[in-house]
Amino acid sequence: GQNIDQPTEMTATEGAIVQINCTYQTSGFNGLFWYQQHAGEAPTFLSYNVLDGLEEKGRFSSFLSRSKGYSYLLLKELQMKDSASYLCANKGNTPLVFGKGTRLSVIA
């Protein structure tokens, strides 16, 4: 299998920075996706990493370390609308395998 682990819930303050971690099994790795999902809505694409390092995209950045089977999503200047679930997904030798998601609550 391709177990993916990420924290179940996190809380952060508006304007702050939060890091959401994800670990995955490294066998057959072909890329790591992050998706955002607001309650009751469809997941939407945030980022894709296939090489080691940090990919920055506005307030959101994603990091990958292939040797460690580790990724994180970094959200800066948090806004209330960032309250959502963040799903890590491993693209291995089979179609995408999703983690259970991290529910982020942004508080004033």
Place this chain on the structure above:
Amino acid sequence: EAQVTQNPRYLITVTGKKLTVTCSQNMNHEYMSWYRQDPGLGLRQIYYSMNVEVTDKGDVPEGYKVSRKEKRNFPLILESPSPNQTSLYFCASSLVGFDSYNEQFFGPGTRLTVL
């Protein structure tokens, strides 16, 4: 507009009454997939299809059927729904290519309740 559509968006039905949830995409994607999402369990794959007439089981295929007669459509069939199939269902599609970036596009979801 490039999109994945699902119908119906909401459905309440009774045990044993066959139903079909349709999924259609207009992006000429080869790959299509069905997921169910339940609290605390995340997104779990039911079935997927790499192309027309090619379908494979995902992690939780029991109680479901699919077909892929045309590239754009991938219906999910519940022959005899049971209450444990009450869930939020998502269809998704993407280009195929495991060694390249291929974002999955998701439909809006179908909330199914089986009484």
